[in-house]
Amino acid sequence: MFSNLQDKLDRAFKVLKGQGNITEINVAETMKEIRKALLDADVNYKTAKTFTDDVRQKALGENVLTSISPGQLLTKIMNDELTELMGGTVTELDLSANPTVILIAGLNGAGKTTFTGKLANFLKEQKGKKPLLVAGDVYRPAAIDQLQVLGNQVGVPVYVDRDSTDPIAIAKAGVEEGKRNGNNVIIIDTAGRLAIDEALMNEITAVKEVTQPNEILFVVDSMTGQDAVNTAKTFNDRLDFTGVVLTKLDGDTRGGAALSIKSVVNKPIKFIGTGEKMEALDVFHPDRMASRILGMGDVVSLVERAQQQFDEKEAAALQKKIRKNKFDFNDFRSQIQQIKKMGNMKDLIGMIPGAGKALKDVEIEDDAFKPIEAIIDSMTPFERENPDAIDQKRRSRIAKGSGTNIDEVNKLLKQFMDMRKVMKQMSNPAMAAKMMRNMP
Numbered sequence: 001m002f003s004n005l006q007d008k009l010d011r012a013f014k015v016l017k018g019q020g021n022i023t024e025i026n027v028a029e030t031m032k033e034i035r036k037a038l039l040d041a042d043v044n045y046k047t048a049k050t051f052t053d054d055v056r057q058k059a060l061g062e063n064v065l066t067s068i069s070p071g072q073l074l075t076k077i078m079n080d081e082l083t084e085l086m087g088g089t090v091t092e093l094d095l096s097a098n099p100t101v102i103l104i105a106g107l108n109g110a111g112k113t114t115f116t117g118k119l120a121n122f123l124k125e126q127k128g129k130k131p132l133l134v135a136g137d138v139y140r141p142a143a144i145d146q147l148q149v150l151g152n153q154v155g156v157p158v159y160v161d162r163d164s165t166d167p168i169a170i171a172k173a174g175v176e177e178g179k180r181n182g183n184n185v186i187i188i189d190t191a192g193r194l195a196i197d198e199a200l201m202n203e204i205t206a207v208k209e210v211t212q213p214n215e216i217l218f219v220v221d222s223m224t225g226q227d228a229v230n231t232a233k234t235f236n237d238r239l240d241f242t243g244v245v246l247t248k249l250d251g252d253t254r255g256g257a258a259l260s261i262k263s264v265v266n267k268p269i270k271f272i273g274t275g276e277k278m279e280a281l282d283v284f285h286p287d288r289m290a291s292r293i294l295g296m297g298d299v300v301s302l303v304e305r306a307q308q309q310f311d312e313k314e315a316a317a318l319q320k321k322i323r324k325n326k327f328d329f330n331d332f333r334s335q336i337q338q339i340k341k342m343g344n345m346k347d348l349i350g351m352i353p354g355a356g357k358a359l360k361d362v363e364i365e366d367d368a369f370k371p372i373e374a375i376i377d378s379m380t381p382f383e384r385e386n387p388d389a390i391d392q393k394r395r396s397r398i399a400k401g402s403g404t405n406i407d408e409v410n411k412l413l414k415q416f417m418d419m420r421k422v423m424k425q426m427s428n429p430a431m432a433a434k435m436m437r438n439m440p
């Protein structure tokens with residue numbers, strides 16, 4: 001995420017590195033570089049200018065404490081200002097009404113339908129809500145199927161009326177259906193268009209009239225940079241939405257949309273989409289995003305994602321197995337599956353402070369676990385439960401069955417045994433303490 005911008009900001013900061021203090025001259029030079037970096041990232045021109053002017057003033061106004069370097073001071077100021085630029089604090093959804101009606105708007109391909117599914121999943125799993133989805137995209141028959149598939153996947157009902165081509169009537173009927181069935185959140189997916197046109201605007205305004213939504217979320221593809229900001233502005237002028245959803249932040253997004261939308265449209269970004277899977281949705285935290293842009297990582301989000309995926313009861317059962325040295329390949333495989341659910345690897349690594357930068361040029365395959373899973377799949381149930389019993393003959397068979405080779409199987413088994421040993425030691429507090437003491 002934003003690796004290009006990160007690089008360029010890093011370079012801009014170098015101007016100040018090694019300098020004893022902040023002066024008009026070195027700050028002016030740094031700000032020029034920062035502004036260039038922002039413009040290259042497709043940040044709105046006015047936003048970039050106001051931003052660098054603010055940072056410059058702050059930097060010159062600060063008395064440099066002897067304990068921190070100009071570079072560190074600038075990082076701190078940049079962190080604060082970037083956070084502010086993206087909205088300052090988290091803006092949560094207002095879910096106080098019962099039912100809460102949420103209208104989803106945006107252009108075709110922005111990721112509306114995908115987000116609708118993700119939001120239903122989020123509200124059900126994280127907020128304990130009972131959502132109903134309403135399939136209002138009548139112009140694209142596949143959109144209705146897509147929403148039904150997603151609803152099925154996340155276990156949320158979908159209101160569909162395939163006989164109707166009137167999105168306004170469908171939205172209205174959907175809300176009534178939700179009320180009847182006791183759904184406390186009703187999410188309406190609406191039709192998009194390839195570009196903004198009058199008919200679309202009239203239609204969505206009419207849907208707004210009849211459904212009186214509590215939240216209107218505008219979904220936009222972050223890859224489209226400045227266009228995303230312009231589209232947001234047009235939609236907002238007509239619709240007065242309550243928040244923005246930025247999708248596809250997992251790709252090679254330059255960052256312009258994330259950095260400019262709040263200052264141009266004056267509406268908060270509420271969610272970001274970071275992948276195609278239903279779990280790839282994050283509540284937008286301006287401060288965490290600022291740290292990520294500055295290459296400082298985002299440990300808080302990483303831990304939160306892990307907490308969402310790992311069940312406490314399961315973790316306790318696993319601990320018990322580890323202590324008894326009974327951790328087997330079935331456990332190992334389910335751990336891999338849970339890690340995979342947390343998101344794509346590149347994205348996860350980007351959240352570790354420093355790691356994103358260090359590993360930026362390393363090709364990290366999202367299916368790095370594939371050969372490991374293939375090897376485990378080729379084991380018999382007996383072998384999965386009894387890794388110690390996997391002898392040479394069995395190893396050859398597993399290698400053949402999994403389409404890997406004997407070296408890979410040997411390597412995995414060795415790693416597994418080593419890991420099991422370390423885990424057992426770590427699960428014993430006295431041993432763990434001893435190991436820590438022996439660490440270099």
Ligand code: GDP
Nearest residue numbers: 108109110111112113114247248273274275276
């Ligand atoms: P709609 O026309 O606005 O309903 O868009 P869709 O929900 O059908 O999404 C368009 C495409 O973008 C689909 O292929 C989605 O899988 C993909 N997509 C949606 N959100 C994300 C995201 O956050 N990251 C990535 N990488 N792809 C996404």
